[in-house]
Each structure stands twice: as C-alpha cells, then as structure tokens.
Amino acid sequence: MSCGATAGSHTQQTAAEYYRSRRVPERLEEALNTIYHRGAADVYGQLSCYFADLSDPPVISDVRGRKVFDGAGKTTLEAAVMCTVRTVNKRICTAAIPVDSALLPTGEVSEDTERLESVETAIRWIQESIGPALRGKRPSEQSAIDQLLRALQEIPLYSHIAGLKQQQQPPPELALPTPLISVLSCAKSSPGKLNLMKEILVIPKPGTEVAKSLDLASSLQKQILKQVETQSRENRRVPSLSDLSVFSPQSPLGCPHSRTATALDQPLELIGDACERLGLDLGTSVYLAINCAAHQLMDDNKGRYEIASGTWKSPEEMVRCTWDLIHRHPAIMALVDPLRKEDRQQWDTLGKAIGSRCYLLADVAMRSRGDLQQGSDPLVCSGPILKLTNETTVSDLLMAVRGIEGENRLTILGSSCEECAEESLVDLAVGLGVRFIHLGGLLRGERAAKYNRLLQIEEDLTRSGTLGRQEEFEFPALWNNMEVSTLG
Known part of the structure; x- marks a missing residue:
C-alpha cells in the first residue's frame, strides 16, 4: 500500500472518529427520519433548524x-x-x-x-x-x-427583570405601571412668566388600558391647543408660534410650552376646561400631577424660590402656597419636587398637611449610584423617582426597588430630560413592578418610542393572559406619627 493511500485511510478513520464522538451519524439519521415522516417541502431548511438547536450556545x-x-x-x-x-x-x-x-x-x-x-x-x-x-x-x-x-x-426583557427581582421564575402575572404623561410645561426655561410648573401631567385612573390612556392624553393636549387658538381668534389676532410652541427645540419634555401663563391657577383652569369639553371627569377618570422642579427655582443668595418672574417665596411660604393650590384644585394627586431636598423640615410640614391625599415625589432623592447604594433615603417622601443614568446599573435599581417597597413607599421609574430613543427602560419598569412610569409627553420621537413599547407589552401580556390588575391609589402613611409644625 502506498504512503498516499495509508495517509488517506488514516484521515478517513480520524474523521469518522471525530464525527462519531460528536454523535453526528446518529443525529443525522434521526434528523433525516424526522423530516421524512413530516413530509417537509424545505428539506434543507428543516435540517438547518434541527442542527441549529444542537449548536454551541452563543x-x-x-x-x-x-x-x-x-x-x-x-x-x-x-x-x-x-x-x-x-x-x-x-x-x-x-x-x-x-x-x-x-x-x-x-x-x-x-x-x-x-x-x-x-x-x-x-x-x-x-x-x-x-x-x-x-x-x-x-x-x-x-x-x-x-x-x-x-x-x-x-x-422578553421585562420577564427576565421580573425573575431577577423575585430571585426565581417570573410571577404568573405582571401589572403595567401607570404612565405619568406630560401635557403642558410652565417651567423657568419656558417663555412665559410662570416658573413653578415644569410639567403638568395627567394620571389615568387605575385599570385604564395604556392605549386609552395615551388617547386621553393626546385628545386633552389637542383640546388645550384648540382653546389657545380660539382665545387668540377672540382677541382678533392670528395665533403664532409664540402661542403654540409645540415642536420648539426648547421643549425636550415632549409637551407644549405655555407662553402666556402668569398665575398658578391659569394652566390648571385651562386643563380643567379642556377636560370638561371632552367629557372627562377631572378627579375621577383622570388626575393631575405637577413637577415643580423647585431645585431649579432657588436663588441661593436670596434663599428664596422664584415661582414666577419677580415673585419670590421662602421655603415656609412655598409650603403654604402649595397647600393652597392643592385645596383649590383637588384633582392634583401628586407633586414632584415641591421643595429642594435640603428643605427637609418644610417637606415634613407639607407631608403632614397633604400627604394623606397627595403623593410627594422626589426626583432628586436618588439620582446617583451612591444614593441608591445607601439603602435608605434621608428625605421623607411618598417615593423617589429612580433613573437609569450614568453609572447606575440594573442591579442598583433592583436593590433600590426592594428597599423602597419594604418601606411601603411608591416606586417610580423616570426617563432623563435628555432622553435617547432607547425603549428598554419600559421593559425595566414593567419587570421591576414600579407603580408609575414617567416618560414625558407624546410629541417627541424618543418618548413616543417608549410609549409604543408600553403598548406592545400590554398587547403581549393580554394575548398570553398574564396581564395583572392595577391596584387602586393608596397614600403611604409616612407622616402620621411625625412631630412637625402644622399650617395655621
């Protein structure tokens, strides 16, 4: 036998052993028999799928x-x-x-x-x-x-996050977070004189489908703009972009700016009128939240908040101002950053006064990874708005949510003002089981992408029969036994 024939025989034997040790002949025979009995038209496609399941994991x-x-x-x-x-x-x-x-x-x-x-x-x-x-x-x-x-x-990413939170298999049902939807902005960066209301948000009642919630917010926003246009016509002038600055580059929150608001009640009365025209029962079928962003209004030299151009309030006066606003507009069920977190005594006073019927949420309470890892929040609030930004990890958020829920407080996941078109934040909110999700308005693509993802998850859970029921709004009893000054 020649050297070439010997080498060829050795190669064949080595190849046969290589495939036999990996059970290739056995697997191939099994695949061919299975495909033949199925009568598959695409034989090679079926073979590809069969062996793909046997390939090494990624x-x-x-x-x-x-x-x-x-x-x-x-x-x-x-x-x-x-x-x-x-x-x-x-x-x-x-x-x-x-x-x-x-x-x-x-x-x-x-x-x-x-x-x-x-x-x-x-x-x-x-x-x-x-x-x-x-x-x-x-x-x-x-x-x-x-x-x-x-x-x-x-x-699905939300199922995986839910499993991580439970430290086992995902729960049989998942309830969706209630969206806080921005419809109007009267912030310090807005062209109008009013500063206190960075965002006015609508909160659908528990159990409202996401699709209906978004339709509600969209209809309300359109009605608000329609009323502004009507008012402009009644004043015998054509509305301009200064009236309806919907797509202004200065509106990253995804909602229109108010350029004419000068008093606290003005934008709230505008929204109330819009709800009435749409047949919405404000305070029953839909509620309001206000993001005050008080930390942006403080002048450190004066030690006062500028709630409107030329109108200054001390921390104590801010408490009274906010308390009066809630009493005039009982549909407001949440305030975000009504004070800086440094004004803790005033936070406690406000919580004692209205905390049993209005959520006091802190957007600045847990902003960095260090805040999350401390395990407790020195500021007493209904709940902090958590954000996945900078070096914060999913593990940090899991730890924070467990701790907050253990304190019987609300969990809220929010997006950054300078947001990207990345929709995994919604999966994270659903998997973490947060009570609210704060994504901004409906008018920017990066925010619309997140709302669309929320719609998709709702459809998936409904189709699989695993959509859980939202609980009614309950206000944490955090200030009941606290000794703080009361409002006279």
Whole structure:
C-alpha cells in the first residue's frame, strides 16, 4: 500500500472518529427520519433548524462603546454587545445610556466638554475593562446583560427583570405601571412668566388600558391647543408660534410650552376646561400631577424660590402656597419636587398637611449610584423617582426597588430630560413592578418610542393572559406619627 493511500485511510478513520464522538451519524439519521415522516417541502431548511438547536450556545466576543446623540442633540453613550452565534460574529444588542446633566461635575469647563469627557471615559472603560472581562462568557450566565437574554433566549426583557427581582421564575402575572404623561410645561426655561410648573401631567385612573390612556392624553393636549387658538381668534389676532410652541427645540419634555401663563391657577383652569369639553371627569377618570422642579427655582443668595418672574417665596411660604393650590384644585394627586431636598423640615410640614391625599415625589432623592447604594433615603417622601443614568446599573435599581417597597413607599421609574430613543427602560419598569412610569409627553420621537413599547407589552401580556390588575391609589402613611409644625 502506498504512503498516499495509508495517509488517506488514516484521515478517513480520524474523521469518522471525530464525527462519531460528536454523535453526528446518529443525529443525522434521526434528523433525516424526522423530516421524512413530516413530509417537509424545505428539506434543507428543516435540517438547518434541527442542527441549529444542537449548536454551541452563543458566547460574548466583544463589548463596544461609541458616541451617539440623544434627543436634545447632545453627546451620549451607546454600548453594543457582540456575540459569536453559530460561528458568526454578530452585534446582538445595543443600549444608549442618557448622561444626566445634573450629575456632571461643575467647574470652569463647559457642560458640553464635561459631557464629552464623561462619554469618552465610559468608552475607554468599556473597551479596556468590560469587553475583555466578558469575552468568552455565555450571555445566559450574565444576569446584568438583559438585552442579550431577550435576543438569544426569546425571553422578553421585562420577564427576565421580573425573575431577577423575585430571585426565581417570573410571577404568573405582571401589572403595567401607570404612565405619568406630560401635557403642558410652565417651567423657568419656558417663555412665559410662570416658573413653578415644569410639567403638568395627567394620571389615568387605575385599570385604564395604556392605549386609552395615551388617547386621553393626546385628545386633552389637542383640546388645550384648540382653546389657545380660539382665545387668540377672540382677541382678533392670528395665533403664532409664540402661542403654540409645540415642536420648539426648547421643549425636550415632549409637551407644549405655555407662553402666556402668569398665575398658578391659569394652566390648571385651562386643563380643567379642556377636560370638561371632552367629557372627562377631572378627579375621577383622570388626575393631575405637577413637577415643580423647585431645585431649579432657588436663588441661593436670596434663599428664596422664584415661582414666577419677580415673585419670590421662602421655603415656609412655598409650603403654604402649595397647600393652597392643592385645596383649590383637588384633582392634583401628586407633586414632584415641591421643595429642594435640603428643605427637609418644610417637606415634613407639607407631608403632614397633604400627604394623606397627595403623593410627594422626589426626583432628586436618588439620582446617583451612591444614593441608591445607601439603602435608605434621608428625605421623607411618598417615593423617589429612580433613573437609569450614568453609572447606575440594573442591579442598583433592583436593590433600590426592594428597599423602597419594604418601606411601603411608591416606586417610580423616570426617563432623563435628555432622553435617547432607547425603549428598554419600559421593559425595566414593567419587570421591576414600579407603580408609575414617567416618560414625558407624546410629541417627541424618543418618548413616543417608549410609549409604543408600553403598548406592545400590554398587547403581549393580554394575548398570553398574564396581564395583572392595577391596584387602586393608596397614600403611604409616612407622616402620621411625625412631630412637625402644622399650617395655621
């Protein structure tokens, strides 16, 4: 026998043993028999599906970071996870993380420079530390890489988050968070004189379908604009963009600015009139919330809040002002940042006065990873608005939600003002089981994408029969036994 024939025989034997050790002949015979009995028309397609199930599980090949733009046109971070799937290197998922301007260091350099340096630092961290640490690992072994599980294992991200929260299988039913939907802005950055109402939001009553809630908010917003137009015509002038600044680049919250409001009651009366014209029972079928953003109104030198141009209030006067507003407009069931968190005594006084019928929510109570990891919030409030920004991780939020629920307080997940068109935040809110989700208005693409995702999740849960029921609104009894000064 020639040397060539001997080498060929040895190769055949080695190849046969290679395939036999991996049970290829057995698997191939099984596949051919199965496909034949099924009478499949696409034989090769069936073979591909059969052997795809036997392939090695995906492994992470790289994690990459790059600069992208958020909804306000500012630099932010996008991370992409690459996996080897059936011998092919693929980009499995991406996530854009908004950079919260409130948490950037302040100094002599501009905010844009600080933001760019922050993003570039994060990119280096991803490429030099995170990527090498995750290469070769299976995505299913990394609980923090939630988007991978959604893409590779066909498990919805919200179900995976719910399982992490329960530390077991996801619950049999999931209730959707109630959306806080922005319909009007009277902030300090708005052209009008009123500063106190950064956002006026509508809150649908518990049990309202997401689709109906969004239709309600959209109809209300259109009616408000229609009334402004009618008022302009009655004043014998044509409404201009200064009246209806809906798509102004200065409106990142996704709702119109009010350019004419000068008094606290004015925008609330406008909304009340719009509800009446639409047949909505304000205070029964729909409620209101006000994001005061008081920390943006404080003049540190004066120690006072500028609630309207030239109108200043001390912390004590702010309590009285807010208390009066709630009594004049009982449909208001939530206030966001009615005071700075530094004015804790006034927070307690306000909570004692109205906390049994109005939520006092703190957007600045837990903003950084350090705040979340402290495990407790020194500010007494109905609940903090949690945000997935900067270095905050899903694990941080899981820990925070468990702690807040253990204190019998509300859990709220919010989006950043400078938001990206990244919709996984909605999955996170559903999986965490938060009571409210704050996404802003309906007029910007990056916010509409999140509302559309909420609609999709509602449809999925309804179709699978796993949509849970929302509980009625209950107000935490946090101030009942607290010794604080009362309003005279």
